[in-house]
Amino acid sequence: MSEIDILDFNVWLDYVFTTVYVVMLIALCGHFVGNILTGRLKRRFRNWEWPHHDGPPIPFLPKFMHFQHVFSMIVLALTGLYIRFPGFIFGGWDNARTFMRYAHYVAMIVVTINLIWRLWYAFASARRDYREFAITKQDVVTAPKVILYYIFVKPSKPHLGKYNIMQKAVYIAFAPMLIIQAYTGFALVTNPFLFGESPRFWLLGGFLPFVESVDLIGWYARIAHYILNWLFIMFTTIHVYLSVSEDFPAFLNFFGLSVFDRENTAAHDDHGHKDTHGVDHEHAPSPILND
Amino acid sequence: MFSARRMAFLIALAIACVGFLIPAIAVAQDYDLNFTLPTAGKSGCMVCHGDKNLGRLQGDQFISYWVDGRDLDESAHAAITCSGCHIDFAYKSPHNIEQTDWVRTARLACKNCHQDQWTAYSLGVHSIAVQPGQELSEDEATKPLCGDCHQPSHTIKMLTDNPEAQAELHLRGFEMCGTCHPDEWDSYSDYYHGAAYRRGAVDAPSCWDCHDYHTIQSSSNRDSTLHEDNLDKTCGQDGCHDDPNETYLQYAGLVHRRDEVRAENPLYQTIDGVKESIQGIFGTIRAWFT
Ligand code: HEM
Numbered sequence: 132m133s134e135i136d137i138l139d140f141n142v143w144l145d146y147v148f149t150t151v152y153v154v155m156l157i158a159l160c161g162h163f164v165g166n167i168l169t170g171r172l173k174r175r176f177r178n179w180e181w182p183h184h185d186g187p188p189i190p191f192l193p194k195f196m197h198f199q200h201v202f203s204m205i206v207l208a209l210t211g212l213y214i215r216f217p218g219f220i221f222g223g224w225d226n227a228r229t230f231m232r233y234a235h236y237v238a239m240i241v242v243t244i245n246l247i248w249r250l251w252y253a254f255a256s257a258r259r260d261y262r263e264f265a266i267t268k269q270d271v272v273t274a275p276k277v278i279l280y281y282i283f284v285k286p287s288k289p290h291l292g293k294y295n296i297m298q299k300a301v302y303i304a305f306a307p308m309l310i311i312q313a314y315t316g317f318a319l320v321t322n323p324f325l326f327g328e329s330p331r332f333w334l335l336g337g338f339l340p341f342v343e344s345v346d347l348i349g350w351y352a353r354i355a356h357y358i359l360n361w362l363f364i365m366f367t368t369i370h371v372y373l374s375v376s377e378d379f380p381a382f383l384n385f386f387g388l389s390v391f392d393r394e395n396t397a398a399h400d401d402h403g404h405k406d407t408h409g410v411d412h413e414h415a416p417s418p419i420l421n422d
Numbered sequence: 423m424f425s426a427r428r429m430a431f432l433i434a435l436a437i438a439c440v441g442f443l444i445p446a447i448a449v450a451q452d453y454d455l456n457f458t459l460p461t462a463g464k465s466g467c468m469v470c471h472g473d474k475n476l477g478r479l480q481g482d483q484f485i486s487y488w489v490d491g492r493d494l495d496e497s498a499h500a501a502i503t504c505s506g507c508h509i510d511f512a513y514k515s516p517h518n519i520e521q522t523d524w525v526r527t528a529r530l531a532c533k534n535c536h537q538d539q540w541t542a543y544s545l546g547v548h549s550i551a552v553q554p555g556q557e558l559s560e561d562e563a564t565k566p567l568c569g570d571c572h573q574p575s576h577t578i579k580m581l582t583d584n585p586e587a588q589a590e591l592h593l594r595g596f597e598m599c600g601t602c603h604p605d606e607w608d609s610y611s612d613y614y615h616g617a618a619y620r621r622g623a624v625d626a627p628s629c630w631d632c633h634d635y636h637t638i639q640s641s642s643n644r645d646s647t648l649h650e651d652n653l654d655k656t657c658g659q660d661g662c663h664d665d666p667n668e669t670y671l672q673y674a675g676l677v678h679r680r681d682e683v684r685a686e687n688p689l690y691q692t693i694d695g696v697k698e699s700i701q702g703i704f705g706t707i708r709a710w711f712t
Contacts, residue, residue, distance in 0.1 A: 138676045138683050141613065146689040215613060217621040228623045337665060344667035 137350060144354070148361040155365055159372050165283045166376060181380050193252075194385055200245045203238040208364055210235040215357065243313050250306070263293050264303055270296040301366055308359055315356040318349065467504040467511075489576065498580040507531045507575070529569025536568075542636035543568070545645075564602065571598050571635075592628050595619065599629045609678040616677065625661075632656060632677070648674065 166172040174180045212219060213231040253261040273289040274296045280288035281297075288295060294302065318334040325333060332338070335352060337345040374382045380392045470476055471489040478485050494500060505511055507528045533540035543549055548565045550558075572578050573594075579587035591598075600607030610616035610629070619626035630638075632648060639646035647656040653671040657663045663670070676683075684690050 137673065138612075138680060139687070142680070142684050142687050143689065146687060146693060150689065150693065217618040217623065228618055228621065229625070332665075344670045345665040346663045347667055347670040350670070350673075 141354070141357075144357060144361075148358075152361065152365060152368075155368070159369070162281075162372075163376065169283050169286075172376075175376075175379065182378050184381065189384065194387065196245060196248065198386060200242065203241045203245070204363065204367065206234055206238040207242060208360065210238065211356075211360055239313070239316055242309070246306075246309050246313060264299050266296060266299050266303070267291070270299065301370065305366070308362060312356060312359045312363070315352040315359070318352040319356060321349075471504075493574075493576045497576065497578050499578060502535075506535070509534075525569075526567060528575065529567040532568040532572070539568070539636055546634075546637040547639055547643075566602065573597060589624060592624065593622055595628045599633075606678060609681055612677050612680040616680070627662070631659070 163172075210231040214228060214235065217228050253259060253264070269291050273291065276285060277288045277295050277297055279285040314334060317330045320330040323329045323332070328337065331349055331352075332345055335345050335348040336342045342348065380389070383389050383392050468489070468491055471487060472491060474486075474488045476487045478487070499506070508524065509531050510524055510527045533543075550562050550565050550567075569575050579590070581587050581591065595610075596607060606629075611620065615626050619628065634647045637645070639649075641648035643649060644651065646652065650671070653674050654666060657666055657671060657674060
């Protein structure tokens with residue numbers, strides 16, 4: 132990239148992603164209107180008809196992990212954006228960036244621990260629930276129907292397992308995204324505290340003979356980190372919207388707010404079969420169903 | 423409390439009272455003083471300048487000539503007499519300040535004691551080339567003297583081994599350079615340097631971290647810290663970019679250019695256009711109701 136390109140590219144990223152994000156919000160509003168027009172909203176929030184879940188309640192630990200993960204991710208997104216756009220919140224606060232940096236540093240360690248924990252939980256713990264996320268052939272075959280359900284063409288969607296294909300795809304994507312985000316994130320730390328070199332130096336291969344400039348690769352790491360930042364923000368926004376609009380009781384339950392759950396008697400979906408769609412647990416879903 | 427300054431004031435006052443008649447110093451009244459103050463210290467000046475009411479009316483504006491002695495006592499120049507900087511002022515009152523460019527004189531008097539800095543300054547783009555007796559051209563007159571950058575003049579702090587004063591100075595980019603270079607101040611808003619610096623980030627570079635301070639050169643000059651041959655050293659300063667290569671260093675050219683690039687971005691222009699039309703619509707609606 133020539134010198135102007137990289138700046139141009141960064142400017143493009145800013146505007147493309149803010150535009151896409153706004154368009155996405157408008158689309159979600161449109162979807163919400165669709166919920167009203169098709170009566171889905173009324174059935175759910177007035178008649179309190181939600182997907183039915185069986186199995187024991189979700190234990191405390193995954194709930195807690197998810198809760199603080201959500202919190203840390205929000206902190207990361209806000210403080211990260213502040214580092215890029217100093218003053219976009221708390222504008223007048225002198226030297227807020229130093230504070231934002233440290234907040235980002237704390238949250239990034241928390242999230243990295245969560246990530247390791249979640250990978251362990253999925254693959255190595257007693258409950259290893261990774262199979263719940265595996266996309267099956269059935270999933271692929273029925274994928275169009277799931278999409279048709281979301282765009283209001285079909286009144287119901289096929290029910291195959293705990294998550295539908297779109298959920299699975301997103302939750303699977305979260306794992307490598309977060310791994311890359313953590314990797315590129317640590318590669319932005321330039322304090323030389325690891326054996327006299329910075330994490331950037333080690334992660335970006337400063338010790339390799341053919342690496343000309345760690346600083347230059349750092350630019351690209353930063354760009355990757357920034358792009359992923361927007362993907363996280365977009366996915367998470369959709370995730371929150373759908374978990375509230377598709378399965379509000381599960382959402383409340385996950386944040387320990389089940390007291391607000393109006394009684395969940397015989398609450399089956401209009402289409403009759405059990406549908407656990409919308410049990411949106413992201414990185415820390417309930418493993419219990421599989422036990 | 424009897425501060426040293428007040429003691430000095432009283433002693434000086436007493437000395438002055440013995441020898442001379444002291445007429446009342448009244449605001450808005452021309453000084454009809456005509457006496458020479460005794461002493462070779464600050465106290466002589468402070469006889470008058472220690473008085474908070476000392477000043478003049480210029481038109482209907484009150485110009486204060488009061489000097490807070492504590493400022494100087496806490497500054498790097500506590501040990502220096504007033505006339506060390508105000509070299510055109512004799513201990514004679516009244517001063518004929520209309521007749522001399524006393525501010526410029528004082529702001530340049532620094533060179534008598536700080537010869538190294540004077541030499542460094544003389545090598546840079548801000549140096550003033552005037553022979554004695556020659557008139558200053560308009561261009562020359564707009565260049566900064568020592569005292570233009572080192573403000574406020576009476577509270578210049580020790581910088582050597584004084585991180586606090588250095589930190590304070592670090593944030594003064596606007597006062598120090600921005601007042602004369604408003605375009606570059608505005609354009610210094612790139613992602614990781616300027617935007618942060620202008621929000622008071624302690625770790626973002628000030629103008630002079632890149633441009634140097636006394637020997638500032640145009641970036642096209644081979645001696646400039648920002649000439650392409652010297653970028654590796656300038657960008658590679660401690661705590662900055664310790665492993666740059668040539669491609670990386672080209673980005674130096676972007677430091678002052680984000681707003682320019684942004685203004686050229688078609689998406690930005692579109693968004694800006696949409697924003698303006700929305701604002702226009704709301705403006706029209708508002709106009710109906712007012
Ligand atoms: C997962 C572990 C993460 C680590 C280790 C990490 C680390 C970092 C570091 C070290 C920086 C540079 C800060 C500085 O300049 O001092 C940074 C910047 C940033 N981070 Fe993260 N981060 C992580 C996750 C996230 C997440 C999840 C988001 C958003 C959802 C995010 C958004 C950002 C943004 C927007 C920036 C500014 C990038 C730029 O200036 O272009 N980070 N991160």
